[in-house]
Amino acid sequence: MVLGLELLGTLLLILIAAEIFTNALEHLGERIGISEGVTGSLFAAVGTAMPESIVPGGGTGRRRQRANEC
Secondary structure (H helix, E strand, C coil), rough: HHHHHHHHHHHHHHHHHHHHHHHHHHHHHHHCCHHHHHHHHHHHHHHHHHHHHHHHHHHHHHHHHHHCCC
16 A cells, blocks of 8 residues: 555656656756757757766766775
């Protein structure tokens, strides 16, 4: 029961975050003065690929820190 509520809450959080992210990109494109196509293909691609790029770097930094402690 608790797991189901946790899953539902997490899915709701993801939907809200996705809505905020896309609205922010639309406003950024309007403010810069570029078309929706450029906004979607450039900023959305960079924003959605960023977690896959940052996580390995964070793991590498932690590995080096642990190696220096030993």
